[in-house]
Amino acid sequence: MEKQEDVLILAIESSCDETAAAVVKNGRVVLSNIINSQIDIHTLYGGVVPEIASRKHIENINPVIELALKDAGVTLDDITAVAVTYGPGLVGALLVGVAEAKAIAFAKNKPLVGVHHIEGHICANYIEHPDLEPPFAALVVSGGHTHLVMVNDYGEYEIVGRTRDDAAGEAFDKVARAVGLGYPGGPKIDRLAKEGNPHAVEFPRAHVEDSPYDFSFSGIKSAVLNYINQCEMKKEQLNKTDLVASFQNAVVDALVSRAMMLVRERNIDKLAIAGGVASNSALRSAIQSACEQNGIKYYSPSPGLCTDNAAMIGSAGYYEYIKGVRHGYDLNAVPNLKLGERV
Amino acid sequence: MRILAVESSAVTASAAILTDDIMTAEYTINYKKTHSQTLLPMIAEIFKMTDTKPDDIDVIAVSVGPGSFTGLRIGVATGKGMALALGKKMAAVPTLDAMAYNLYGTDKLICSVMDARRQHLYNNIYYFDEENSLHKLRQQSLSSYEELTAELNELGKEVIFIGDGVSAAGRFFEEKLTCRYEFAPAHITTQRAASVAFLAKKQAERGELVDAAAVKPDYLRPSQAERELAEKQEAETDA
Ligand SMILES: Nc1ncnc2c1ncn2[C@@H]1O[C@H](COP(=O)(O)OP(=O)(O)OP(=O)(O)O)[C@@H](O)[C@H]1O
Ligand SMILES: [Mg+2]
Numbered sequence: 001m002e003k004q005e006d007v008l009i010l011a012i013e014s015s016c017d018e019t020a021a022a023v024v025k026n027g028r029v030v031l032s033n034i035i036n037s038q039i040d041i042h043t044l045y046g047g048v049v050p051e052i053a054s055r056k057h058i059e060n061i062n063p064v065i066e067l068a069l070k071d072a073g074v075t076l077d078d079i080t081a082v083a084v085t086y087g088p089g090l091v092g093a094l095l096v097g098v099a100e101a102k103a104i105a106f107a108k109n110k111p112l113v114g115v116h117h118i119e120g121h122i123c124a125n126y127i128e129h130p131d132l133e134p135p136f137a138a139l140v141v142s143g144g145h146t147h148l149v150m151v152n153d154y155g156e157y158e159i160v161g162r163t164r165d166d167a168a169g170e171a172f173d174k175v176a177r178a179v180g181l182g183y184p185g186g187p188k189i190d191r192l193a194k195e196g197n198p199h200a201v202e203f204p205r206a207h208v209e210d211s212p213y214d215f216s217f218s219g220i221k222s223a224v225l226n227y228i229n230q231c232e233m234k235k236e237q238l239n240k241t242d243l244v245a246s247f248q249n250a251v252v253d254a255l256v257s258r259a260m261m262l263v264r265e266r267n268i269d270k271l272a273i274a275g276g277v278a279s280n281s282a283l284r285s286a287i288q289s290a291c292e293q294n295g296i297k298y299y300s301p302s303p304g305l306c307t308d309n310a311a312m313i314g315s316a317g318y319y320e321y322i323k324g325v326r327h328g329y330d331l332n333a334v335p336n337l338k339l340g341e342r343v
Numbered sequence: 344m345r346i347l348a349v350e351s352s353a354v355t356a357s358a359a360i361l362t363d364d365i366m367t368a369e370y371t372i373n374y375k376k377t378h379s380q381t382l383l384p385m386i387a388e389i390f391k392m393t394d395t396k397p398d399d400i401d402v403i404a405v406s407v408g409p410g411s412f413t414g415l416r417i418g419v420a421t422g423k424g425m426a427l428a429l430g431k432k433m434a435a436v437p438t439l440d441a442m443a444y445n446l447y448g449t450d451k452l453i454c455s456v457m458d459a460r461r462q463h464l465y466n467n468i469y470y471f472d473e474e475n476s477l478h479k480l481r482q483q484s485l486s487s488y489e490e491l492t493a494e495l496n497e498l499g500k501e502v503i504f505i506g507d508g509v510s511a512a513g514r515f516f517e518e519k520l521t522c523r524y525e526f527a528p529a530h531i532t533t534q535r536a537a538s539v540a541f542l543a544k545k546q547a548e549r550g551e552l553v554d555a556a557a558v559k560p561d562y563l564r565p566s567q568a569e570r571e572l573a574e575k576q577e578a579e580t581d582a
Binding site: 044045049051052054055057058059061062063065066076091092095096097098099100101102103104106107108109328329330331332333 | 383
């Protein structure tokens with residue numbers, strides 16, 4: 001049998017405040033992975049400012065792509081196809097990557113593949129786990145999304161549960177702000193919580209009536225805010241360390257219990273986590289031990305591949321490419337693109 | 344020398360190919376579809392119609408603003424992507440200058456005006472000298488209707504307005520201008536990639552082409568968040 005040609009994907013990601021480009025071989029091997037983070041600028045404003053993010057993307061995008069090609073030791077002529085995140089995300093930010101990717105694909109006559117950002121987060125798992133193949137269950141926990149998903153095949157996703165209000169990452173960021181840790185809150189809570197008692201305060205584990213797989217984090221968040229207010233009123237010293245440890249524990253508990261329910265009820269033997277909050281150390285160890293207890297194989301990207309990057313878009317883009325997905329030069333950004341949806 | 348020019352600073356999407364002294368193609372749409380959906384298909388279409396291959400292009404010219412923030416970025420990213428892929432230099436053409444070029448050779452003042460919302464206009468004032476070289480009276484700016492009207496009244500010369508700022512501020516001008524003025528007719532008042540291409544050629548001749556990495560929109564207006572932060576900091580230093 002003739003040896004199959006390698007498929008090299010140039011991937012571009014600009015959905016939020018990271019300008020990123022990567023070259024990925026056959027969906028699994030990362031030849032380069034360049035990320036230009038704007039976090040320092042947005043920290044001045046206490047959160048991502050869409051217009052500023054878009055302005056930074058257009059300034060940074062060419063050097064980021066050039067470095068990705070150089071690091072991979074390839075030129076555009078070696079590239080099989082160009083993949084780009086076209087949603088969900090900030091529309092102005094997405095449009096920079098989409099316009100750039102389309103122009104490159106046109107100029108070099110390469111196929112263009114639009115990729116769903118959250119599907120990219122899930123596919124980050126393929127990069128470091130050669131043995132991971134669908135079907136598997138995935139828990140997606142990021143800044144804007146909290147989804148419990150069945151990955152039935154490559155590029156085939158079924159949303160089983162979702163948050164009814166705040167995303168997990170959003171809850172982390174809001175609580176961090178309330179206790180004065182600043183932006184971005186997730187990593188800061190993670191670090192501080194290591195020193196705290198996770199059972200100091202018992203926060204509610206919200207259940208969504210009739211939707212056992214759905215999440216709700218606004219209740220936990222409000223309970224934390226109430227607790228802070230009560231401490232202030234009683235003029236008690238607030239133990240931030242115990243508070244964030246208890247908050248984190250409540251969130252982790254809600255996430256782990258739903259995920260384990262899904263793998264049990266559907267008889268799935270593989271569970272992957274994905275998204276920025278998947279880099280949370282408490283969540284990682286809780287899921288890992290729950291999986292070990294239940295004989296389930298557990299997968300997670302290393303922390304650097306959990307947050308936004310283009311390598312994950314290159315992996316997702318590869319599986320779309322080999323399925324024959326192609327986008328035209330009229331590809332637009334779709335800020336509210338749904339998981340599994342194809343536009 | 345073959346120049347591809349793109350213009351997407353306002354509602355108009357436009358693409359042109361200038362081959363030496365010949366405008367090989369120009370495609371302009373003044374319709375509310377997003378530039379993200381129209382601009383690259385338009386470029387692809389003029390390439391197809393004129394048997395042009397991307398590799399045939401020597402310079403990529405973009406209209407860098409001022410204008411709609413998102414519109415500018417779509418055009419600039421399209422140009423930067425092509426320049427990166429083809430390894431070609433770019434021309435960063437000021438949008439208002441290119442608009443003034445639509446009125447090549449007039450002996451009157453030209454005032455390019457783009458609607459900047461909140462009763463403001465992105466604008467500049469130009470004239471052509473005896474050799475028909477374009478000159479600006481000053482730097483381009485973001486002015487209120489009042490400011491620009493007062494400036495033109497002060498100059499007291501006959502002026503032709505060009506650009507979509509006329510639909511926004513036309514009534515105001517009619518009431519407040521004391522100098523002679525005219526609004527340019529429809530066939531020359533919109534942004535055109537052909538004018539962008541022509542100015543790019545002049546830049547190339549003067550050795551003013553730039554690396555694609557350095558090209559960015561010239562917004563003339565900071566983002567709202569930056570404005571608010573600056574105001575806050577000012578208030579704090581005043582206090
Ligand atoms: N160690 C951590 N513990 C908890 N949360 C974390 C950690 N690291 C990052 N986060 C959170 O992850 C989020 C960022 O993740 P990600 O980059 O995937 O989100 P996003 O791209 O902004 O949103 P989305 O992917 O939903 O569009 C932020 O809310 C951040 O606080
Ligand atoms: Mg993300």
